[in-house]
Amino acid sequence: MNHRPPRLEGQDGLRIPAGCAISAFINKDGTRTSGDVIRKSIAVMHERSNGLGGGFAGYGIYPEYKDYFAFHVFYMSTKAKDECEDYLERNYDIINLSKIPTRKHKNITDAPLIWRYFVLPLPTKLDACQKTADEFVAHAVMYINTNIDGAYLFSSGKDMGVFKAVGFPEDVGEFYQLENYAGYAWTAHGRYPTNTPGWWGGAHPFAMLDYSVVHNGEISSYDANRRFIEMFGYDCTLQTDTEVITYIFDYLCRHEGLTLREAASVVAAPFWEVIGKTYDYRKREEWEFLRRAYSSLLITGPFSIILGYSGGLMALNDRLKLRSMVVGERGDTVYIASEECAIRAISPQLDKLWSPDGGEPVIVTINN
Template sequence: MKAPEKYYDFEKDISGCGVFGVISKRRECIPGDVPIRAMACMHDRGNGLGGGFAAYGIYPELADKYCFQLLCDDHHALDKAEEIIKIFFDINESEPIRTRKVLSIPDPPLIWRFFVYPKELRPNSRFSGGSEEDYIVGVVMKINKEVPGAFVLSSGKNMGAFKGVGYPEDIAEFYRLDEYSAYLWTGHNRFPTNTPGWWGGAHPFTILDWSIVHNGEISSYGINRRYLCTHGYECTMDTDTEVVAYLIDLLVRKHGLSRELASSVFAPPFWDDIEKMDVKQKKLYRALRTTYASAMLNGPFAILVADADSLWGLNDRIKLRPLVVARKDDRVYMSSEESAIRLVCRDLDEVWMPKAGEPVIIQADGCSNG
């Protein structure tokens, strides 16, 4: 599945977009109607060209298997993708993702999922000699690059991404997300700026357990993409948010940076501010800015990053996009608008707006800080 051929032949819109996330620190189930109602509250932040959700803890019976969820133009594309999957994995289950007919989504692609585990004897490939996670990433990149008409929607364990062209509430109805419960949800309402609305360009963007939703514009997309290519990542969605997902995987999983340090790569202190720091801090932030200059995110943005153990919010270093955080008991909410949070939880214990470039990282119980 690829972007339209006349990729830049469309009228540019003013940026909107809405993001929402909620996590139960005790990993208690949160029904799907919570993120659905929150996103519907921010309906006017989008224009119907993209909506989506990510949910964690939704496949407990198969939690030890990787879930490859695919969007395909037709059965031919699905068959080609399955051929690759069978080379690299043992398939535990293969089934269509359950959906229902929605009038506003007249011609959806073919949507399928495979629960898989890497073969004990890995076939020869350029990524077979690495870690299990590198192996998964390699197969995702291979499908996305080599199979016309197909791409991997998500590839983590006990999680899934559900996205498409439409308003978020329509996408939720299509995927029957009201029937799911999860301990962590993210949602997105799209108002495209530099790219057209298509199924692959909707949010969230994912790799492994990582999922990213984004409001804003990554004007450093070109240099970010070239930097990722030197580390083996294939950017095939032609959308700026895709690079954020891969940069997070590279910096946190592969290079071992904490989420705080990765945040300082994406939205670093200004050089003038670095020069005012003490010697130890100055050395650290100079090194980060020098080493990861090509991973810095330029432009206005507010992003929510989720994985199996955390929800992480960050906006740009001059806060050109809104981000609100709130807490009620063990649940923490992040959103573009406080109204969306208040709709699903009126009596909050605490509400605040993070400072520009200040990450908010919420870990689920049983996880170390990072």
């Protein structure tokens, strides 16, 4: 049985633009909230999606396995599953594996097999290839998604997980029984792709290790960004903005050791005019350095993104703020969404509500 439509995103270089809705929240005190809350938030922005992709990322959802990489994999066939599991067994210590629980849903059809594995790289394999565990896993993601036909590894971080499907996000949340998960941070996405088919892998969030990205926009710098990032071992198979944005943050933060704030100054670099007028010479030099050293990672065109990572969220708009995004605060919880209604739906009373400037990152971390 073939679940994939005839021409997939990424296949033959097919690139599909999409408009979207995004929503997220984080409890700074680390309290874990049910996934049903974020489902309610994104459901309000129903009109911003068209039923061709929805998804969620939860952080802190696997406390009992928090030291293990949680792999979420779509299989289009049992053959792909066998092949992938064979690969995993050869390279990883698999301490738990199971089907991801789902419920039957009238609006979610053509589901692939969806499996979850908690794993650690085999120490002997790690030694042999002289990689860190993160690098080893990043390589596995690339390997499986490029080489094992019919297998798609879409979540690979620790103590976090991505749940996504073709459908409206509120239906996707019900399908995955999100009410049974609790996390300190959640992100959500409703997709409005311009093509008809859409497939499960193309839904957001897009994740790499513990980085996950939900994104609303269409970046005009895509091919410049892609061709740069592909020099460093990343393979943009999906040809989506979200994929390349995730890799950019993974590259800048993990590979190059930049802070999130510095990485934000790369992708939404201050205008040269602003840099030139900045009095603080250290700031000026730093901005100029980042803009020059990573000039091909500047992202242009409209975008609002929420980047999830272990212990925090970052929200970022393009330099001109061509996409809406608001931030609200209530007690220890910070909310971010495309529209205010998505925040009010789950937190009617807010202490603070504002619209961040273009290019100005909003970074929220949990206190510990």
